[in-house]
Amino acid sequence: MTDVDIRIILKNTLLKNYYECSNSRVVEELELPIAKARIDMAVINGYMHGFEIKSASDTLKRIPSQVEAYTKVFDYLSIVTEEKYRNKLLMMTPKWVGIIICNKDGETTLIRKALINKKKQSFFLAKLLWKDELQLLLANSGVKFNKSDRNWLLCEALAERFTVKEISELVREQLRLRANWKSC
Structure with missing residues (x-):
């Protein structure tokens, strides 16, 4: 096959x-x-x-x-x-x-059977998001940032603000709802 x-x-x-x-x-x-x-x-x-x-x-x-x-x-x-x-x-x-x-x-x-992975990392989860999504999440959570910050800085800020569990939920929701993204 x-x-x-x-x-x-x-x-x-x-x-x-x-x-x-x-x-x-x-x-x-x-x-x-x-x-x-x-x-x-x-x-x-x-x-x-x-x-x-x-x-x-x-x-x-x-x-x-x-x-x-x-x-x-x-x-x-x-x-x-x-x-x-x-x-x-x-x-x-x-x-x-x-x-x-x-x-x-x-x-x-x-x-x-696949079991739950306990080794996810906040920074890499955050990196799944686009820059505007990162900025929106940071703004909504009261974290200060510069609009000119590079993505990795925004990801670090998000990873410092939220737990792995919280970032997982935020990222899943954002990816699931993304409108202009290829879906199958």
């Missing part, structure tokens, strides 16, 4: 209800502010759940750096793959990372 085949299976099975839910947003190719990382699919609602697709024709070389990047922002992470990579992924990923197997019949099998 190809990445596209697995993506279609994912859309038609595990993610189907999220597409139909007004409180959820599914985003494909969500760019992350960490080492130019990008997750194949992300569900944003009361949590952020990333889905990384690895077809049998992919390699697993980037998995360690991808998981490291995804750990900074996602509440949950699942790797969706084929049987070929089942055992390797079980061994090379942390126990909180879910593993889902797809087959050519369009079926999915949960191998390891």
Whole structure:
């Protein structure tokens, strides 16, 4: 199977209800502010759940750096793959990372359930926001800043003002409601 085949299976099975839910947003190719990382699919609602697709024709070389990047922002992470990579992924990923197997019949099998990630980082969560979104959140919370401040300074200010839990909620809500952003 190809990445596209697995993506279609994912859309038609595990993610189907999220597409139909007004409180959820599914985003494909969500760019992350960490080492130019990008997750194949992300569900944003009361949590952020990333889905990384690895077809049998992919390699697993980037998995360690991808998981490291995804750990900074996602509440949950699942790797969706084929049987070929089942055992390797079980061994090379942390126990909180879910593993889902797809087959050519369009079926999915949960191998390891994704657990809550306890290592998210406020600064990197804040970096998911656009400059105007950062400024609005800071202004609404009474934090002083200069409009000419670079994004990383705004992210630091937000990270100092809120807990990881609070920033997670603010970022999820902003991403979920973003109007002029690609949605799937």
